[in-house]
Amino acid sequence: MIRSITKPEPINKEVAWDKTKVIMSKTDSLGVIEYANETFIEVSGYEEHELVGQPHNIVRHPDMPKVVFKILWENLKKGKNMHAVVKNLSKSGRYYWVITDFEVKYENKEIVNYYGRRRAVPQEVINSNIEPLYEKLLQIEQASGVDASEKYFYGFLEEQGKDYDDYIEEIITACAPKEEKKGFFARFFG
Numbered sequence: 343m344i345r346s347i348t349k350p351e352p353i354n355k356e357v358a359w360d361k362t363k364v365i366m367s368k369t370d371s372l373g374v375i376e377y378a379n380e381t382f383i384e385v386s387g388y389e390e391h392e393l394v395g396q397p398h399n400i401v402r403h404p405d406m407p408k409v410v411f412k413i414l415w416e417n418l419k420k421g422k423n424m425h426a427v428v429k430n431l432s433k434s435g436r437y438y439w440v441i442t443d444f445e446v447k448y449e450n451k452e453i454v455n456y457y458g459r460r461r462a463v464p465q466e467v468i469n470s471n472i473e474p475l476y477e478k479l480l481q482i483e484q485a486s487g488v489d490a491s492e493k494y495f496y497g498f499l500e501e502q503g504k505d506y507d508d509y510i511e512e513i514i515t516a517c518a519p520k521e522e523k524k525g526f527f528a529r530f531f532g
Contacts, residue, residue, distance in 0.1 A: 347396060350435040352404060357438040359385045361462030365440060371453045373398045373415075382460075387433035398458075403431040407479035409491040413506055414444075418456060421446050425510045427463055427472050439463045439472075441514060464517040471513045 365385055368377035378386075378393045386393065386401050393400065402411070406429050417424050426442050440460035447455040463472070475498065483491040495506075502509055 347392065347400060349400070349431065350433060352431055352437065353435040355436045357385055357387070357432050357434070357436045359438060359462075365458075365460035367393075367398065367458045367460075369398050369456045369458075371455065373456065375400075376455070385432065385438055386430070387436075392433075401430040401432070403429040403437055405429050405437070405476065405480065407476050407483055407491055407495075408488050409479055409483065409495050410476070410506075412488060412492065413495070417507075418444055418446060419453070421448070421453065424507050425514075426506070427467070427510055428460075429476070439468050441510065464514070467513050467517050 359381075363381040364379075365382045366377075366379040367375055367382055369375055375393050375396050375398055378388075378390060383390050383393065388400070399411075410426065410428070414424060414426050423446060424444050426444070428440055428442060430438050430440060432438060439462065441463045442458050442460045445457040445459075446453055447457065479491045479495055482494050499505060499509055504512065
């Protein structure tokens, strides 16, 4: 049985954390946390026992458009590993931005776990690309619902000539130093 944890009120302050560290978690096939590494515990502000057994959306920030998670889950349930840029909410109410690399684990052709490795997102990516897009998606969601937001999002991506994963890779790579551009995600996540 999942314990109910009250989410904090968001405050417009970023969590101070060592952005060279990797936040890691493992969930079951329904997104319930089974493992959180020390960095996840430290950055989120939750104790390990408060995270394990909770749905991963315990750290979902209300500034995140639901459509991003809808697309993410649709792909993960199909077994497609993905990258996503996410604004998370710590127990203190502060936020932290991460780019997540997901991996799907199978047993007997059934998805049994999702692994997430998260790193800090370059601030220029957040300011120039992600925040304006996510704000627009959230406004559409609030005015017309998730389906309208999804249509807009797919139209935006179609105009870019990319899917969400490719769009994220392009904007992250564009901010990387020139010598890091080749194989950026491999180096970014090790």
